Amino acid sequence: MSLLIKGGLVVTAADATVADVFVDDERISLIGVDLDVQAERTIDAAGKYVLPGCIDPHTHLDMPFGGTVTIDDFESGQISAAFGGTTCHVDFCIQGQGQTFAQALEIWHAKANGKTLIDYGFHIAVTDLHDGGSLEELESLPEQGITSYKLFMAYKNVLQVDDETLFQAMEVAAGSGALVMVHAENGDAIDVLVKQALAAGHTEPRYHAATRPPELEGEATNRAIQLARIAGCPLYVVHVTCKEAVDPIRRAREQGWRVWGETCTQYFFVDETFLARPSFEGAKFVYSPPARAKWNQDVLWNAVRTDALSAISTDHCSFLWDGQKTLGKDDFTKIPNGGPGLEDRLKMIHHFGVNEGRISLNRMVDLLATQPAKLFGLYPRKGTIAVGSDADIVVFDPQKRETLSASRHHSKCDYNLYEGTEVTGAPEIVLLRGKVLVENGELVASPGVGRFVRRAKFGEPLAAPAEAVAS
Numbered sequence: 001m002s003l004l005i006k007g008g009l010v011v012t013a014a015d016a017t018v019a020d021v022f023v024d025d026e027r028i029s030l031i032g033v034d035l036d037v038q039a040e041r042t043i044d045a046a047g048k049y050v051l052p053g054c055i056d057p058h059t060h061l062d063m064p065f066g067g068t069v070t071i072d073d074f075e076s077g078q079i080s081a082a083f084g085g086t087t088c089h090v091d092f093c094i095q096g097q098g099q100t101f102a103q104a105l106e107i108w109h110a111k112a113n114g115k116t117l118i119d120y121g122f123h124i125a126v127t128d129l130h131d132g133g134s135l136e137e138l139e140s141l142p143e144q145g146i147t148s149y150k151l152f153m154a155y156k157n158v159l160q161v162d163d164e165t166l167f168q169a170m171e172v173a174a175g176s177g178a179l180v181m182v183h184a185e186n187g188d189a190i191d192v193l194v195k196q197a198l199a200a201g202h203t204e205p206r207y208h209a210a211t212r213p214p215e216l217e218g219e220a221t222n223r224a225i226q227l228a229r230i231a232g233c234p235l236y237v238v239h240v241t242c243k244e245a246v247d248p249i250r251r252a253r254e255q256g257w258r259v260w261g262e263t264c265t266q267y268f269f270v271d272e273t274f275l276a277r278p279s280f281e282g283a284k285f286v287y288s289p290p291a292r293a294k295w296n297q298d299v300l301w302n303a304v305r306t307d308a309l310s311a312i313s314t315d316h317c318s319f320l321w322d323g324q325k326t327l328g329k330d331d332f333t334k335i336p337n338g339g340p341g342l343e344d345r346l347k348m349i350h351h352f353g354v355n356e357g358r359i360s361l362n363r364m365v366d367l368l369a370t371q372p373a374k375l376f377g378l379y380p381r382k383g384t385i386a387v388g389s390d391a392d393i394v395v396f397d398p399q400k401r402e403t404l405s406a407s408r409h410h411s412k413c414d415y416n417l418y419e420g421t422e423v424t425g426a427p428e429i430v431l432l433r434g435k436v437l438v439e440n441g442e443l444v445a446s447p448g449v450g451r452f453v454r455r456a457k458f459g460e461p462l463a464a465p466a467e468a469v470a471s
């Protein structure tokens with residue numbers, strides 16, 4: 001199928017030019033002014049932005065966590081992503097205790113199989129290098145397109161690894177071509193604070209934030225940076241929330257060290273006071289690291305503007321408020337950690353970032369598409385509008401007004417973090433490899449069209465096409 005997208009403002013991380021984009025089959029084959037080509041379908045994009053499909057490098061679909069399982073599986077999560085202009089994501093495949101990485105990957109491939117609407121890859125979340133996965137197996141994963149290892153420095157007795165495991169994985173990554181990702185909070189110290197809070201009878205959601213202070217995020221961030229430096233691996237710090245963590249990342253980057261950080265949409269908008277909302281509503285905002293004091297929101301905008309932080313993800317990890325979050329009604333430690341947001345990232349960052357003058361349109365594309373593609377081995381097939389790239393494209397109407405709400409979103413989650421927020425600017429047509437996924441508010445593709453992507457090693461370009469069948 002050929003497609004001509006005519007006269008839109010084609011926006012990349014570097015440029016914004018009114019042009020036509022010609023898509024032949026799955027890829028972009030021509031970009032130019034007033035292209036003289038025949039196409040099976042022409043989309044008039046005058047007055048619209050033509051953006052690369054966004055990439056979410058941090059999601060948790062169909063993930064067992066906190067005594068339950070995230071409510072969005074690959075189908076509902078990816079439908080939600082597609083409506084929000086996200087055409088590729090990298091989900092966390094969690095190694096269970098005693099499991100090999102191959103066993104964990106088999107489980108995650110099965111979760112996705114037949115349900116996919118957008119392209120996807122997997123990070124491996126390393127939880128055990130003793131009884132299940134071995135260093136040798138970890139080293140072999142980049143050859144299968146699993147080119148990022150995630151380690152949790154928090155969630156004691158659940159996902160947390162000790163520094164020995166973290167450092168060993170970093171040494172493996174230094175040789176295997178993988179990027180190490182860390183959830184940077186000091187889980188041991190948090191565990192002490194949590195026990196003290198419970199002993200004092202503090203059971204409400206707001207104690208989730210009170211027992212995970214920003215200093216413990218800063219300490220773990222700095223520790224990971226120093227360990228990565230000794231191991232010689234590249235490091236990516238996920239869901240950065242506060243000055244205490246931004247500062248060491250900025251300093252490392254100023255030194256030219258191979259360190260990057262992301263923040264997530266919610267940290268710009270939700271602050272610690274949300275957790276104190278009455279009638280257990282605060283539980284909707286329980287995720288880790290927690291929402292911070294409001295002034296950190298300016299720190300984060302400044303960090304993404306100045307490239308101290310290089311990407312914005314969603315950390316979509318959605319649980320129903322009614323029935324899942326309520327598991328922690330009498331004890332905040334039993335509230336499953338995580339929130340929704342896959343669908344809202346582009347609209348929220350466009351409205352409050354670009355429309356309100358905090359970042360440029362180019363920087364928005366960089367943060368939501370190009371940097372995630374470059375850091376996670378997807379570029380230049382994905383993350384930009386260029387000849388030869390996959391035709392993952394969002395025709396975005398910068399004038400369209402929407403009110404974000406759980407009653408309208410496509411996630412199965414029964415609440416929206418941004419309920420009632422009015423935004424101007426929303427996707428109108430979303431294409432995956434030249435195929436229309438979403439048009440004028442309707443899903444027009446069927447599950448199964450999304451493909452597993454074997455990602456390139458860190459720093460290498462992705463040349464291979466997305467696979468037809470998960471493996």
Ligand code: URP
Nearest residue numbers: 183287288315317337338
């Ligand atoms: O609370 C969160 N963020 N849940 C998802 C797991 C993680 O830490 O990323």
Ligand code: ZN
Nearest residue numbers: 183239288289
């Ligand atoms: Zn995390």
Ligand code: ZN
Nearest residue numbers: 058060315317
């Ligand atoms: Zn996460």
